[in-house]
Amino acid sequence: MEAYDLIKSRKAIRQYSGQITDEQLNEILTAANAGPVGMGEYKNYRLTVIQKADVLNKMSGIYDAPTVIVVSAKNPEAMEDVSAGAIVHNMELAAENLGLGANYNMSSLGSIPSGVLPSGFKAVFALTLGQTNEKLVTRSIPLDRIETNIVK
Numbered sequence: 001m002e003a004y005d006l007i008k009s010r011k012a013i014r015q016y017s018g019q020i021t022d023e024q025l026n027e028i029l030t031a032a033n034a035g036p037v038g039m040g041e042y043k044n045y046r047l048t049v050i051q052k053a054d055v056l057n058k059m060s061g062i063y064d065a066p067t068v069i070v071v072s073a074k075n076p077e078a079m080e081d082v083s084a085g086a087i088v089h090n091m092e093l094a095a096e097n098l099g100l101g102a103n104y105n106m107s108s109l110g111s112i113p114s115g116v117l118p119s120g121f122k123a124v125f126a127l128t129l130g131q132t133n134e135k136l137v138t139r140s141i142p143l144d145r146i147e148t149n150i151v152k
């Protein structure tokens, strides 16, 4: 899909109908690695792909997603929070461009079982993912959805 069409049709998809393929996962992880992070310090972040039912069943607010990708960082502050947002947004767009369902997720972060994330890293943001029957349609986005001041 053209980039601008994808941006306008992207939406939160919370209904999943099956597991993603490893090829789809690799494309989404490539999109994560293409994301910008503050100071270019990629070593300060980790991606954790959770597809194990035992772990997913313990996590709340994931809408039965078969895959959750967690972005974590060491001692996250504002820069790491914003960078994790950029990483997750890249993955979300890549996933929906592949016809998958995806959504940003913060509500599950507190329910990630201990020992799942790398030692010393704290969950910042996550993406829920799966096959979906929902289709993207180009949305009419109101220009004032976010109130804007133009200073000129």
Ligand SMILES: Cc1cc2nc3c(=O)[nH]c(=O)nc-3n(C[C@H](O)[C@H](O)[C@H](O)COP(=O)(O)O)c2cc1C
Pocket (backbone or CB within 6 Å): 010, 011, 012, 013, 014, 061, 103, 104, 105, 106, 107, 108
């Ligand atoms: C920082 C952030 C956190 C979010 N956390 C959640 C979440 O925990 N659960 C959820 O269902 N949606 C979550 N969302 C998705 C938003 O609810 C959704 O993007 C918003 O309502 C706009 O809808 P749209 O994405 O379909 O345009 C989050 C989005 C962002 C940017």
